[in-house]
Every structure is written in structure tokens, then in C-alpha cells.
Amino acid sequence: GQQVMQIPQYQHVQEGEDFTTYCNSSTTLSNIQWYKQRPGGHPVFLIQLVKSGEVKKQKRLTFQFGEAKKNSSLHITATQTTDVGTYFCAGRYAYSGAGSYQLTFGKGTKLSVIP
Amino acid sequence: KAGVTQTPRYLIKTRGQQVTLSCSPISGHRSVSWYQQTPGQGLQFLFEYFSETQRNKGNFPGRFSGRQFSNSRSEMNVSTLELGDSALYLCASSLAQGAPDTGELFFGEGSRLTVL
Numbered sequence: 699g700q701q702v703m704q705i706p707q708y709q710h711v712q713e714g715e716d717f718t719t720y721c722n723s724s725t726t727l728s729n730i731q732w733y734k735q736r737p738g739g740h741p742v743f744l745i746q747l748v749k750s751g752e753v754k755k756q757k758r759l760t761f762q763f764g765e766a767k768k769n770s771s772l773h774i775t776a777t778q779t780t781d782v783g784t785y786f787c788a789g790r791y792a793y794s795g796a797g798s799y800q801l802t803f804g805k806g807t808k809l810s811v812i813p
Numbered sequence: 814k815a816g817v818t819q820t821p822r823y824l825i826k827t828r829g830q831q832v833t834l835s836c837s838p839i840s841g842h843r844s845v846s847w848y849q850q851t852p853g854q855g856l857q858f859l860f861e862y863f864s865e866t867q868r869n870k871g872n873f874p875g876r877f878s879g880r881q882f883s884n885s886r887s888e889m890n891v892s893t894l895e896l897g898d899s900a901l902y903l904c905a906s907s908l909a910q911g912a913p914d915t916g917e918l919f920f921g922e923g924s925r926l927t928v929l
Contacts, residue, residue, distance in 0.1 A: 731917060800858065803856040
């Protein structure tokens with residue numbers, strides 16, 4: 699079936715260091731979304747990328763969508779303790795019937811920030 | 814604007830029992846999706862409903878079922894519970910205007926099910 703692979707599974711960084719998580723799909727994605735889940739919380743939408751090669755920034759967060767629309771990355775510059783949580787990518791594939799494009803989540807990258 | 818509401822938040826069941834979880838989407842949202850979250854498997858898609866019709870179904874056994882009502886509220890049911898069904902069940906709603914669906918998902922707090 700369609701899968702979105704996400705690495706690394708865990709990442710421990712010192713506060714102030716950078717962090718990157720990567721997502722990869724074997725087939726072309728229609729678009730990709732990123733979510734953040736704080737410990738004990740629920741996933742919260744961060745951003746959506748649609749165009750090939752698209753780059754979007756949100757303060758210290760930079761999101762990229764690959765040229766082939768098969769991979770994506772989230773980079774956080776100078777991590778802070780407030781960045782702690784699990785980051786999920788979610789890829790939407792081409793039409794899966796009945797008017798819906800299925801959203802498939804990666805397994806997430808759990809970020810720990812050491813103060 | 815109220816968010817996605819899931820009930821109950823916590824529940825404990827024993828093997829063989831059945832459970833029904835409820836989800837009230839954000840007002841105006843017509844699409845409701847259900848996900849199972851476990852530490853080892855991440856977020857796994859169960860099914861999606863739109864205007865009372867199941868549009869998509871994940872790779873789960875028939876013990877997992879759902880439905881959506883005319884007011885967009887949704888329920889999911891798990892029959893003959895197994896130990897492996899212990900998980901956080903998340904409901905998410907989206908505006909889902911037109912196709913292709915590109916809307917963001919708004920998640921509820923989840924229902925944490927423990928099967929003993």
C-alpha cells in the first residue's frame with residue numbers, strides 16, 4: 699500500500715541546535731501536510747505544501763517539498779524547549795475513489811530538547 | 814468556535830466487549846476521519862465519512878465500523894475487543910470543500926481506550 703516513510707524516529711538536541719525531519723514517499727504526492735503533537739496532546743496542523751519545489755517558512759521553521767513531489771522536510775533553526783513534541787508529515791495521494799484523496803501519515807519524529 | 818469534541822475521553826473495557834466512540838466535528842465541517850494512534854505504529858487511518866457516506870477505509874478488520882449522521886456527528890464502533898485495540902482514537906474534521914481535498918485536519922483530544 700501507499701506509505702510515507704519518516705526519519706528519524708527520535709531526535710535529541712541541545713537547545714539552540716538545529717533539527718530536521720524527512721519524509722519520503724515511493725509514489726508522487728498530491729500535497730503534503732505537517733502536524734505537531736505536543737506530549738499528551740493531539741496533532742495540530744502546521745502547514746500544507748502543494749507545488750513542486752515549494753518552500754515555506756514560519757518563523758524558525760522551514761518546510762520544503764521536493765521537485766518530484768515525493769519527499770519533504772521540516773527544518774527548525776535554533777530549537778527551543780517549546781519545540782518539544784512529535785512532528786508528523788501527512789501525504790495526500792492521488793484520487794482514491796469516491797471523491798476522496800487519502801491522507802497517509804508518517805510515523806512521526808519525536809523531538810526532545812535538552813535545556 | 815468550538816473545536817472537535819470526542820467522548821468519552823477515557824475508557825476501560827475487557828476483551829470481547831464492544832465500544833462506541835463519538836465525535837462532534839467543528840460546525841460546518843462535513844468530513845470526519847478516524848485514526849488509531851499507538852506508540853509503535855503512529856497514526857493509522859481507519860475511515861473517513863463525508864455527508865453520511867464512507868468515502869475511504871483503512872486496512873482494519875471488520876470489527877471496526879463507523880457511521881456519520883445528518884448533522885455530521887460521527888461514531889465509531891469496535892466489536893469483540895482485543896488487547897491490541899488499546900490505543901488513542903483520534904477523530905479529525907475538515908471543511909472538505911470540493912475536490913481534490915486539500916483541507917487541513919482539525920483533531921479532537923482523542924478517546925483513550927484500554928482493553929484488559
